[in-house]
Amino acid sequence: MAVTRITVPDKVQPGQILEVQWLIAHPMETGHRSNDQGQVVPRDIISRFECRYLGQTVISLELFPAIAANPYFAFTMVAERSGDLEFVWTGDHGFEQRELRRLEVQT
Template identity: 50%
Template sequence: MVTRAVITLPNPVKAGKVFEVRATVAHAMETGYRTSDDGTRLPRDLVRRFECRLDGELVFAADLYAAISANPYLAFWMRAGQSCELTFSWRGDNGFEHRETRALTVA
């Protein structure tokens, strides 16, 4: 299965200034409470954890639960003092794991 993520970063950002990061990942987010047409319960399949790391240091994390919609979208604010690498990771049920890396240019 191919997973698609969309990450939005300003480019470049100003050193020490706060900026917004937006990230979403394509995932159905099945809660485990619904049933199929034949009445069998659909198995739970959720993204459970999102993390963003700046050069390996955790800068934002979120634990996600069944109330989160499909294709979970997260937005948060951060600052950086120099150009670096941001790593985004999503982990979930049934061995789901997706990771993306973006270069962040600081001017």
């Protein structure tokens, strides 16, 4: 399992714009680099990310070999009620990681 760092505000007001940030530890090997023995290092990237809030997709990304190792992204969204944010990363060699974060909306 890859190490992730996800930042979501503890509490927000209904309708407030909030920023969500995430970083995932992953080598993001392009498949174009050689090791010390001259052998090509196999491609190993996260190819897709999706975040859902209350079952609805908030953001969906396709990632490509040009993305740096340990990718970091931030996005904004609006929340009207409390619920879970589900983060899903998928990639090469059957890689899949899911994380949940609770978003509390004050009423």
